[in-house]
Amino acid sequence: MNTNSFDPNKFKDGQRQQWNSVAAGWKKWWETLERMAKDVTVKIIEMADIQPDQNVLDIATGIGEPALTVAPLVGEKGKVVATDVSSEMLSIARGRAKELGVTNIDFQELDAEQINYPEAEFDSIVCRWGLMFLPDVDGTLNSLHRMLSTDSKFATAVWDEPEKIPFFSFAVHTLKNMFDLPQPPRMRLQCPVWQTEY
Numbered sequence: 001m002n003t004n005s006f007d008p009n010k011f012k013d014g015q016r017q018q019w020n021s022v023a024a025g026w027k028k029w030w031e032t033l034e035r036m037a038k039d040v041t042v043k044i045i046e047m048a049d050i051q052p053d054q055n056v057l058d059i060a061t062g063i064g065e066p067a068l069t070v071a072p073l074v075g076e077k078g079k080v081v082a083t084d085v086s087s088e089m090l091s092i093a094r095g096r097a098k099e100l101g102v103t104n105i106d107f108q109e110l111d112a113e114q115i116n117y118p119e120a121e122f123d124s125i126v127c128r129w130g131l132m133f134l135p136d137v138d139g140t141l142n143s144l145h146r147m148l149s150t151d152s153k154f155a156t157a158v159w160d161e162p163e164k165i166p167f168f169s170f171a172v173h174t175l176k177n178m179f180d181l182p183q184p185p186r187m188r189l190q191c192p193v194w195q196t197e198y
């Protein structure tokens with residue numbers, strides 16, 4: 001029996017639990033995170049060609065991005081559907097929308113691989129730092145393609161392997177060097193596209 005076989009459902013349950021457990025940290029650090037991520041968000045919005053009155057889908061929105069940046073751009077006649085698998089991340093996203101007075105986002109707790117809206121429902125689909133957590137990226141992209149209207153755009157940003165993401169590696173290496181810490185225990189990052197040890 002192959003005990004290492006990858007179980008996508010088990011993986012996704014783990015993802016849900018993991019993101020629920022770190023949601024408070026994302027809430028605490030969101031201003032810093034957004035300062036760091038702003039250029040990525042701007043690029044995604046530019047590539048997706050977001051326009052007033054559009055109907056936009058945000059996948060794996062976490063605590064609400066890019067949905068919260070997109071919402072004022074599509075305006076009152078437009079709409080954003082923001083989805084994520086983590087109820088805790090979504091709860092923070094809803095709170096942030098309320099604080100900002102944003103009323104045109106429909107937050108939905110949904111696995112990206114199970115999103116099922118009618119054909120050509122969306123004018124744009126965006127996703128910041130989510131696709132690399134999906135066991136079946138090809139299948140999901142095919143399914144999303146069906147939900148895009150003609151001439152509409154899909155724009156995304158994904159993480160590369162850990163060593164190429166300062167977001168992960170910089171803090172770990174800096175702390176390790178500053179305090180002469182031992183090599184941290186090897187951690188298998190739970191990400192199907194990486195399948196790597198860090």
Ligand SMILES: C[S@@+](CC[C@H](N)C(=O)[O-])C[C@H]1O[C@@H](n2cnc3c(N)ncnc32)[C@H](O)[C@@H]1O
Pocket residue numbers: 012015016019059060061062063064065066083084085086089110111112113127128129130133134
């Ligand atoms: C790195 S965070 C990105 C959140 C947000 N888009 C941002 O850029 O700040 C990744 C998000 O992907 C979500 N996620 C992981 N697997 C998912 C899945 N199968 N379906 C939907 N969301 C998922 C997590 O719950 C988490 O909120």
